[in-house]
Amino acid sequence: MKTNTLKQIALAAFLCVGLAACSSDDNNTTTDNSIAGIASRTSNLSTLVSALNKTGLTATLSGSGTFTVFAPTNDAFNAFLTANGFANLDAVPVPVLKNILLNHVIGTEIPSSALPAATYASTLSPINTTANAPTISMFVQKSGNVVTINGGPANKGTTVATADIDATNGVIHVVNDVIAIPTLVNHVVANPDFDTLQAVVTSTSGAFGDQSAVLSALNGITAAAPATLFAPNNAAFTAATTGSGFAVGATAAQVTKVLQYHVTAAGNVRSNQLTNNQSVPMITSPVQNTTVVLGSGTVDIQDSASNLARVFQADIQCSNGVIHGVQRVLQPQL
Numbered sequence: 001m002k003t004n005t006l007k008q009i010a011l012a013a014f015l016c017v018g019l020a021a022c023s024s025d026d027n028n029t030t031t032d033n034s035i036a037g038i039a040s041r042t043s044n045l046s047t048l049v050s051a052l053n054k055t056g057l058t059a060t061l062s063g064s065g066t067f068t069v070f071a072p073t074n075d076a077f078n079a080f081l082t083a084n085g086f087a088n089l090d091a092v093p094v095p096v097l098k099n100i101l102l103n104h105v106i107g108t109e110i111p112s113s114a115l116p117a118a119t120y121a122s123t124l125s126p127i128n129t130t131a132n133a134p135t136i137s138m139f140v141q142k143s144g145n146v147v148t149i150n151g152g153p154a155n156k157g158t159t160v161a162t163a164d165i166d167a168t169n170g171v172i173h174v175v176n177d178v179i180a181i182p183t184l185v186n187h188v189v190a191n192p193d194f195d196t197l198q199a200v201v202t203s204t205s206g207a208f209g210d211q212s213a214v215l216s217a218l219n220g221i222t223a224a225a226p227a228t229l230f231a232p233n234n235a236a237f238t239a240a241t242t243g244s245g246f247a248v249g250a251t252a253a254q255v256t257k258v259l260q261y262h263v264t265a266a267g268n269v270r271s272n273q274l275t276n277n278q279s280v281p282m283i284t285s286p287v288q289n290t291t292v293v294l295g296s297g298t299v300d301i302q303d304s305a306s307n308l309a310r311v312f313q314a315d316i317q318c319s320n321g322v323i324h325g326v327q328r329v330l331q332p333q334l
Helices: 002-028 035-040 043-055 058-062 074-083 094-102 184-190 192-201 212-219 234-241 252-260
Strands: 067-072 118-126 135-143 146-149 158-167 170-175 227-232 279-281 289-294 299-302 308-318 321-326
Touching (some): 035 170, 043 074, 067 074, 118 308, 135 184, 184 192, 184 212, 184 227, 192 234, 212 252, 227 234, 299 321
Antiparallel strands (some): 135 146, 135 308, 146 158, 158 170, 299 308, 308 321
16 A cells, blocks of 8 residues: 555656646747748748748848848739749749848848938848949938838839837838839939939920930949949039029030939949049040049049039949939039
């Protein structure tokens, strides 16, 4: 009798230990609250999860680091596939898909509350496969609670549908469109400070004449043969086209020459590649040069009339070149 009682006590103790161990294992199970982990549990981000798996980016967005991800919904991916003639996600070449996904990722955490009215950020999408290649720029605007990327859907960008999904390695902002990798023209259109430049380049009549050939040339610039654009802001055009501005009364042909005098076919020339007194050939016919003037923390572009145009926004990186915003319209020999 005593032996049976001892056996029962021992069995009960064994079961208690086993149950406690199981309970401990259950308590040690942790939820993956990384960006990739949250996406995997979000039904309308399942295509994004498949895309991350296909491109090998799941490990990146589930690991250490700090990221901001603009996460396209399933409907956004479906629209992207249809618009680009892909039957399904597997039909998208992996390098293409990877660059598109990286164009939605910034290497720092940016909650919507930290966004200014307008800013540029660098995505993780490189312009080519060379080591340390520059990465594509993203233009982010905030008006009230509305966050717009690259000028919105009409400019192949998007707006944020759901902001600030917090993750252990950053933040997710859900978007309703796949963000196209922007071209030179896309980035000019996206920034309201370049609205007058856009108006001049897209003019087909009126004071600026027909500039459709210039627009066609800009749209024809490719990643294989990139260009650098010195983009005057709105105030610069106001100064050039009013009062005693040099472009007052310019003919359509002269406006064309002015526009061409802001583009160099010398390649994707970023600010750290500019040197003092460097002569930069522009695409005017015949070719006219500008001159780089470097100061203490400043970059100016000197035109044919020896005027200096200060660079106020450098290195807006596009798929087919780079933009440097300048505060003066460059004056060629007309």
